[in-house]
Amino acid sequence: MFARPLARTSLALLRPTTTATANLKFRTMATTSTSSTHGPLHKTIADDHQDMYAYYKQYLNNEGDAAEQDKWARQLTWTIARHAIGEELSVYPLFEKHLGAQGKKMAEEDRAEHQYVKEQLYKLEKVNAGTPEHAATLKDAMDHLKQHNEGEEGHDLPALEKAMSASDSADAAATFERTKDFAPTRSHPDAPNRPPFETLAGLMAAPMDKLKDAFSKFPSAEEKSAAKKQN
Numbered sequence: 001m002f003a004r005p006l007a008r009t010s011l012a013l014l015r016p017t018t019t020a021t022a023n024l025k026f027r028t029m030a031t032t033s034t035s036s037t038h039g040p041l042h043k044t045i046a047d048d049h050q051d052m053y054a055y056y057k058q059y060l061n062n063e064g065d066a067a068e069q070d071k072w073a074r075q076l077t078w079t080i081a082r083h084a085i086g087e088e089l090s091v092y093p094l095f096e097k098h099l100g101a102q103g104k105k106m107a108e109e110d111r112a113e114h115q116y117v118k119e120q121l122y123k124l125e126k127v128n129a130g131t132p133e134h135a136a137t138l139k140d141a142m143d144h145l146k147q148h149n150e151g152e153e154g155h156d157l158p159a160l161e162k163a164m165s166a167s168d169s170a171d172a173a174a175t176f177e178r179t180k181d182f183a184p185t186r187s188h189p190d191a192p193n194r195p196p197f198e199t200l201a202g203l204m205a206a207p208m209d210k211l212k213d214a215f216s217k218f219p220s221a222e223e224k225s226a227a228k229k230q231n
Helices: 018-031 041-061 066-124 132-162 166-180 197-214 221-230
Strands: none
Touching (some): 041 066, 041 132, 041 166, 066 132
């Protein structure tokens, strides 16, 4: 790991500026690569999981500095929100397609686990960083998320990849990465959690989320890279 009732968004907000257009083109080039540039699906998913742990570690390391904790909490929420939508739209349907009744059960359980985390992250946006409530809410989300991630890596994804060719796994990894590009970047627990309705909700929520992100502080690319190396 989406939308509360949405306010109307003017078309002007949806039109990219020259700079935004250039950034969009760059992101598109970076994420529409062929499957040959991606490893297996389980590695792509696991790499995202490690990013989450790295960002949470930075949040914990900055105890006592509310501004830094807020920055890392926003990065963590951004990562989890896009990851969850990417899985729900592109990975969980593969469970259902390739693994039959067991795959459907796995997908439903994983969606339910995502839902809990989404609800905690939504609460987090209403609490000030640097407070005990903020720390406790994020810890609760991460404790549940770690258990969920371990289940995916240890059981769900290996079972899926046994039913897929290496090429199909790499294609699925590429699709997962592309899907994250149009996903919302904040938690929206009231949104549908399965296609096609989740796709529509995501397309509606993402522009407003990204507008909010433009006025929020996030770690720099250098800070994120250093955090991953320290994890």
